[in-house]
Amino acid sequence: MNYIVISPYYPQNFQQFTIELHKQGVNVLGIGEEPYDQLDEPLKQALTEYFRVDNLENLDEVKRAVAFLFYKHGPIDRIESHNEYWLELDAALRTQFNIFGAKTEDLVKTKFKSEMKKYFQQAGVPVVPGKVIKKLTDIDQAVKEIKLPMIAKPDNGVGAAATYKLETSADVARFKDEWDQTTPYFFEQFVTSSDICTFDGLTDKDGNIVFCTTFDYAHTPLDLMIHKMDNSYYVLKEMDAKLRKYGERIVREFGMKERFFHIEFFRDGDDYIAIEYNNRPAGGFTIDVYNYAHSIDLYKNYASLVAGNGFEASNFEPLYCLAVSRRDNKHYQYSEEEILGKYQGQLKTVKRMPRAFAELQGDSLYMLTTDSRKELQQMIADFGATE
Known part of the structure; x- marks a missing residue:
């Protein structure tokens, strides 16, 4: 089995995935930005080959790395990073090379908060009312439908980054002033529970x-x-x-x-x-x-x-x-x-x-x-x- 690890060096505790895959007899291949000499010795020992790229965010460069490893080692069975930051890269590579696992189209339901909510509802799990905001007029409509207080988050975002708590009309006005009007936001009813x-x-x-x-x-x-x-x-x-x-x-x-x-x-x-x-x-x-x-x-x-x-x-x-x-x-x-x-x-x-x-x-x-x-x-x- 050929398994490509994206960014095998970082985060450091995830190096253990590579080490344990090697112990299981898996042929582990790495693609990352760090120089080979920077890799920890146990990681070096677990990697059959390491392909250094200048920029993991350059999809074409990473695709060429995968193609080279495919040519040298045979068909690739898995590509994975386990890292939030590289989820879309992982999926794009699986899609390009038809590799088992989540493809680009599969990420829609996990990238967008508005899409997640649909799947939660289909699963019969409670959610709070929400609305996607793409233009200024959507904001007033959301306030009318959902009512304050609300939480505003980028529809495609991670954790609490760029999050606003909208409790008053002044908060809403501040959001309108600060919003770039190009990043879709998801407004949803504020839940009083902090649990x-x-x-x-x-x-x-x-x-x-x-x-x-x-x-x-x-x-x-x-x-x-x-x-x-x-x-x-x-x-x-x-x-x-x-x-x-x-x-x-x-x-x-x-x-x-x-x-x-x-x-x-x-x-x-x-x-x-x-x-x-x-x-x-x-x-x-x-x-x-x-x-x-x-x-x-x-x-x-x-x-x-x-x-x-x-x-x-x-x-x-x-x-x-x-x-x-x-x-x-x-x-x-x-x-x-x-x-x-x-x-x-x-x-x-x-x-x-x-x-x-x-x-x-x-x-x-x-x-x-x-x-x-x-x-x-x-x-x-x-x-x-x-x-």
């Missing part, structure tokens, strides 16, 4: 879910962006049956195969409202958080699944796993030495966040496990307490 949870997991080549989990955000992505709060989220030991039912329906409706998925919901009383479907694993080091919570190795299991060797489920009871960040420029009540001393038995690892994520999410990320919800809440309070 966001997820349904995350992995499907096999037939689209069956082989692993799923859920985590809660201590702070919403919008709050992180606006208030520069410390990022904090935690995998739950158990999943609510209704959330599982909604998540399974959505995964079935979107029909993605041999892919990670990351679906966000508002928790609304004893019900849930679907927010967004992400056609990839949750960002940053979240796969590591899943692994610690479930005593599993998803890098290894993904590689095994791709190689046709199946998925090995964990035999251990799940734990809560907290991922909590701190910022270098904040003054905390407890020093790092004090806090790690207190929780040395629960601490799994400490990671420095890549520069691209540090401004939004914090500079250092700590992962800890516990079987106690009470201790979990104490951890969040202790790590975040400021002077």
Whole structure:
């Protein structure tokens, strides 16, 4: 099997996908921008060949790289990055070379918030009213139909980037002044709940879910962006049956195969409202958080699944796993030495966040496990307490 990894060097924790694929006997080929000498040694050992391009955003250049690897190694069976930034590139290459996996046309339902909402509705999952905004007159019509307060997001966008909260007519006027009128926006009813949870997991080549989990955000992505709060989220030991039912329906409706998925919901009383479907694993080091919570190795299991060797489920009871960040420029009540001393038995690892994520999410990320919800809440309070 020939498997091309797009950007095998970055993010660094995703290098483990390449290493585990190699262990499974897969012929792993890399295409990236970094010089070969910059690659970590374990990554070099796992790659049969590495093709350096000047610019991964130059589709023609990357196509030529794929064509060369095809000529030299034979038909390509998979192309993947697992990275939000390269999803469209991955799909374009699969489309061009007729390779298994999500093609360009398949991404429409996961790129546009307006399209996602249609699939959520088809799955019978609650959503809030929304409307696509393409011209100024659409704004007043949306205000009339949906009513304030509303959230305005780029229809094709990632996370909370370029998001507006519209509560008053002054907010609407400000949006009109700042909007470039070329980027379609999606306006939807504001949900008062700040309780966001997820349904995350992995499907096999037939689209069956082989692993799923859920985590809660201590702070919403919008709050992180606006208030520069410390990022904090935690995998739950158990999943609510209704959330599982909604998540399974959505995964079935979107029909993605041999892919990670990351679906966000508002928790609304004893019900849930679907927010967004992400056609990839949750960002940053979240796969590591899943692994610690479930005593599993998803890098290894993904590689095994791709190689046709199946998925090995964990035999251990799940734990809560907290991922909590701190910022270098904040003054905390407890020093790092004090806090790690207190929780040395629960601490799994400490990671420095890549520069691209540090401004939004914090500079250092700590992962800890516990079987106690009470201790979990104490951890969040202790790590975040400021002077």
